[in-house]
Amino acid sequence: MSPAEDDHIGARIADHRKLRQLTQAGLAQRAYVSRGTIAKVEAGLTPATPAMVAAVARVLEVDITVLNGQPYMSEMRQDRLDRMIAPLSEALDLYDLGPDPEITPRPVAVLEAEVDALCAGACATEYKGIGSKLPGLLGELTTALSLLPTGSDRQRVASALSWSSWVAYEFSYRLGYHQLASIALERMGWMAEQAQDPLLLAVRLNKRSSMLLRRGNNQMALKVLERGHHLVKQHDDIASIPALAVSGSLHLAGAIAAAQAKNEDAVDGYMEMARHAAAQIGRDVPRTYWASFGTTNVAHFDVATAVELGKLGAAIKAARQLHFPAEHPRMRVGRYYIEMARAYAQMGKAEAAEKSLHRAREVAPQQARYHPLMRETIAVLVRRQRRAPQGLASLAAWIGM
Known part of the structure; x- marks a missing residue:
C-alpha cells in the first residue's frame, strides 16, 4: 500500500x-x-x-x-470523535454565564473524583472517554462554582474546573484543534487564579510553552517557563513534592526549548536542574499535578533532547538505559516510541523504526493514530521501499493512509 x-x-x-x-x-x-x-x-x-x-x-x-x-477528519469520524468538538467548544464558553437552573451539582468531593478520573484518562490518551464526559462535567462545575460563596469549597471547585480545562486542552490539542486548545488554556488560567494555586498556574504556563514550541518560538517559550518558575516560588513550601514536581517539569520543558534552539550547553543546564529535583523527590510521582515527573521522565528527556539536537547515536545509547515502570503514563511512553521511530528512520534503520511504531500503537493507540509525526514517519518508511512489509502496510492502513 x-x-x-x-x-x-x-x-x-x-x-x-x-x-x-x-x-x-x-x-x-x-x-x-x-x-x-x-x-x-x-x-x-x-x-x-x-x-x-x-x-x-x-x-x-x-x-x-x-x-x-490536521485534523484528520475521516479517522475522527470513524472513531466518532468529530461530534465531540462542538459540545466541548460550547461548554468552554459557559465560564462566565452563571448557574444553569436545570443543573443540580453533585457534592464537591464527587466532582473532584470525576475530574481526577478524566485527568487520568488524558494521561492514558483515552480520547473517546474524555470527549463524551467532559462537556457535561464542565457545565456542572461551572454551575457549582456560580452557586458557592467565597471559601474553601469554592476554591476546590475552581481548581477542579481548571483541571477540567487542562483535560480539554489535551483533548483538542492532540486532535489538531489548536485554536480550541488555546481557549481551554485561557479558561484553565482564569480558574487557577480563582483557586489561588500558583502551581496550577505554572502547569498552565508549561502547556503554553508547548504550544509556542510547536510554532518554533523557543525564545518566547523560555520566557513563559521562567514566569512559571516565579509562580512556583510563590508556593507555601517550595521544597514540597508538588513544588519540586512542577519545577522539575518546567526544567524539562526548558531543555526541549533549548534543544530546539540547538543550544547544547543550555540543554545540559536544564537537564541538570531537573535531575536535581528528581533526586530530591526520590521516586516517580506521575499523579502529582499530573506532571508525570521523576527519574524516569528525566531519563526520557535525555533521549528526547538528544533526538532534537540530532545526536541520534547518543539518543539510542541513552534509550538502552531507559525502562518505563508499569504505572508510567501511556501518553509519555507512546510519545517516546514515536520519537524513537523518527530517530531510527533518520538513521535509515527501517526495521527498528517500524518496531517502535508498532510499540507506540500498542501503548497508546489513540495518541498514535492522531500524531502527525507518527503518520509522517510511516509515510517515509513506505516511500523508501519498493514493497512495504505487511506490518508497515497494516500500520499505514490503520492510520488512514
Missing part, C-alpha cells in the same frame, strides 16, 4: 512554497535549514521534525496544522 503522492507534509510544504514563489534554496535560507533537508522532506524521503515544520510554517505564513494536514 502506498500513501497518496500529495498526502504528506513535504508535498504540502512544496505547494505553499510555490505559492509564495520561493525556491527550495530560498525557503531553506529563510527557515535556517539546509536545502538538502527541504528537498528530502518535500520528496517524502525523510521525516519532517516538529522544529523544521514550525520554521517552515513561519516563513510560509501558514499554521502548522495546515502543513500537518
Whole structure:
C-alpha cells in the first residue's frame, strides 16, 4: 500500500512554497535549514521534525496544522470523535454565564473524583472517554462554582474546573484543534487564579510553552517557563513534592526549548536542574499535578533532547538505559516510541523504526493514530521501499493512509 503522492507534509510544504514563489534554496535560507533537508522532506524521503515544520510554517505564513494536514477528519469520524468538538467548544464558553437552573451539582468531593478520573484518562490518551464526559462535567462545575460563596469549597471547585480545562486542552490539542486548545488554556488560567494555586498556574504556563514550541518560538517559550518558575516560588513550601514536581517539569520543558534552539550547553543546564529535583523527590510521582515527573521522565528527556539536537547515536545509547515502570503514563511512553521511530528512520534503520511504531500503537493507540509525526514517519518508511512489509502496510492502513 502506498500513501497518496500529495498526502504528506513535504508535498504540502512544496505547494505553499510555490505559492509564495520561493525556491527550495530560498525557503531553506529563510527557515535556517539546509536545502538538502527541504528537498528530502518535500520528496517524502525523510521525516519532517516538529522544529523544521514550525520554521517552515513561519516563513510560509501558514499554521502548522495546515502543513500537518490536521485534523484528520475521516479517522475522527470513524472513531466518532468529530461530534465531540462542538459540545466541548460550547461548554468552554459557559465560564462566565452563571448557574444553569436545570443543573443540580453533585457534592464537591464527587466532582473532584470525576475530574481526577478524566485527568487520568488524558494521561492514558483515552480520547473517546474524555470527549463524551467532559462537556457535561464542565457545565456542572461551572454551575457549582456560580452557586458557592467565597471559601474553601469554592476554591476546590475552581481548581477542579481548571483541571477540567487542562483535560480539554489535551483533548483538542492532540486532535489538531489548536485554536480550541488555546481557549481551554485561557479558561484553565482564569480558574487557577480563582483557586489561588500558583502551581496550577505554572502547569498552565508549561502547556503554553508547548504550544509556542510547536510554532518554533523557543525564545518566547523560555520566557513563559521562567514566569512559571516565579509562580512556583510563590508556593507555601517550595521544597514540597508538588513544588519540586512542577519545577522539575518546567526544567524539562526548558531543555526541549533549548534543544530546539540547538543550544547544547543550555540543554545540559536544564537537564541538570531537573535531575536535581528528581533526586530530591526520590521516586516517580506521575499523579502529582499530573506532571508525570521523576527519574524516569528525566531519563526520557535525555533521549528526547538528544533526538532534537540530532545526536541520534547518543539518543539510542541513552534509550538502552531507559525502562518505563508499569504505572508510567501511556501518553509519555507512546510519545517516546514515536520519537524513537523518527530517530531510527533518520538513521535509515527501517526495521527498528517500524518496531517502535508498532510499540507506540500498542501503548497508546489513540495518541498514535492522531500524531502527525507518527503518520509522517510511516509515510517515509513506505516511500523508501519498493514493497512495504505487511506490518508497515497494516500500520499505514490503520492510520488512514
